[in-house]
Amino acid sequence: MKERLFGKTLPELQELVLGLGLPKFTARQITDWLYKKEISSIDEMTNLSKKTRDLLVEKFEFGLIQPTKVQESIDGTKKYLFPTVQNKFIETAMIPERDRKTVCVSSQVGCKMGCLFCFTAKQGFQGQLTAGEIVNQIKSIEEAGEVSNIVYMGMGEPFDNLEQVLKSIEILTAGWGFAMSPRRITVSTIGIIPGMLTFLEKSEAHLAVSLHTPFNDERQKLMPVQVAYPIEEVVAEIKRWDFGRQRRVSFEYIVFEGLNDSPQHVRELARLLDGLRCRINLIRFHPVPGTPLKSPGDNIIQNFKDQLNQKGILTTVRASRGQDIYAACGLLSTKEMNVGTK
Numbered sequence: 001m002k003e004r005l006f007g008k009t010l011p012e013l014q015e016l017v018l019g020l021g022l023p024k025f026t027a028r029q030i031t032d033w034l035y036k037k038e039i040s041s042i043d044e045m046t047n048l049s050k051k052t053r054d055l056l057v058e059k060f061e062f063g064l065i066q067p068t069k070v071q072e073s074i075d076g077t078k079k080y081l082f083p084t085v086q087n088k089f090i091e092t093a094m095i096p097e098r099d100r101k102t103v104c105v106s107s108q109v110g111c112k113m114g115c116l117f118c119f120t121a122k123q124g125f126q127g128q129l130t131a132g133e134i135v136n137q138i139k140s141i142e143e144a145g146e147v148s149n150i151v152y153m154g155m156g157e158p159f160d161n162l163e164q165v166l167k168s169i170e171i172l173t174a175g176w177g178f179a180m181s182p183r184r185i186t187v188s189t190i191g192i193i194p195g196m197l198t199f200l201e202k203s204e205a206h207l208a209v210s211l212h213t214p215f216n217d218e219r220q221k222l223m224p225v226q227v228a229y230p231i232e233e234v235v236a237e238i239k240r241w242d243f244g245r246q247r248r249v250s251f252e253y254i255v256f257e258g259l260n261d262s263p264q265h266v267r268e269l270a271r272l273l274d275g276l277r278c279r280i281n282l283i284r285f286h287p288v289p290g291t292p293l294k295s296p297g298d299n300i301i302q303n304f305k306d307q308l309n310q311k312g313i314l315t316t317v318r319a320s321r322g323q324d325i326y327a328a329c330g331l332l333s334t335k336e337m338n339v340g341t342k
């Protein structure tokens with residue numbers, strides 16, 4: 001299999017062209033074709049000589065991967081199915097709103113984190129994605145030219161694939177890449193502290209942390225990661241960081257009926273997040289086959305939101321999108337799929 005150019009950084013391409021005996025500036029020409037223009041083959045890189053293109057084609061391919069299936073929800077949300085290099089599948093959601101189009105990308109095939117409420121967790125871990133495969137989820141969708149925001153909230157835990165996730169953010173934000181503002185990118189984690197600290201240091205993108213309950217015993221049952229990285233420690237680390245007006249930290253909070261929406265939860269959340277400029281996003285639980293957890297009514301979510309706001313924690317409710325096509329939060333899964341066996 002030929003190596004893919006799409007997903008390489010400018011320094012990587014510089015090394016590559018020098019190795020082929022080509023001038024260093026060829027790398028910058030290639031990044032323009034890869035990340036700024038609408039082509040999909042090396043032969044279309046018309047400002048490179050025929051000889052250079054032939055040399056590249058011998059060893060490399062452009063490297064875009066087209067989706068094999070697109071589903072559209074009644075609310076306009078789309079779910080794209082992409083094959084991966086390792087013959088697996090991943091899903092990507094595109095959520096249109098009035099003035100924006102947000103793409104929710106996957107960072108792994110499946111996930112090893114085992115969160116009780118998550119459909120991807122039932123799939124288990126099937127492999128890492130490369131930076132190219134992550135960025136391809138933005139480049140190879142029908143809305144590629146209109147994407148306003150990117151969230152790393154699809155399949156997988158981004159900080160369990162830290163290097164490739166950071167590289168994908170570099171490609172999205174560098175001047176030679178997509179030149180997007182890092183303020184349009186949010187990476188969501190369940191709280192892998194070492195990865196989170198590296199991300200905070202090396203990138204300027206927003207951070208979202210899956211919180212779901214402030215109580216240790218409850219969180220352990222919902223999210224095994226709590227044993228290694230308790231939420232108290234995750235928040236303590238975040239408090240040490242400077243979140244000014246530009247860079248945001250938010251907490252994702254799935255509301256489960258009768259489990260994590262009591263006045264005690266409100267009080268404990270207020271204590272945990274005291275002194276931190278942040279926001280809580282409440283998310284309605286979307287029932288996953290095989291879990292005892294239940295979805296709450298709208299009035300319960302609204303009431304919980306009001307209580308948190310009264311305590312001074314800025315809280316919003318995230319609208320459920322794409323539930324009918326299993327594109328909503330926690331519902332992505334490609335467990336049964338392998339290329340060639342569909």
Ligand code: SF4
Nearest residue numbers: 111113115118121156
């Ligand atoms: S919620 Fe995220 S981290 Fe937890 S199992 Fe699902 S994909 Fe993995």
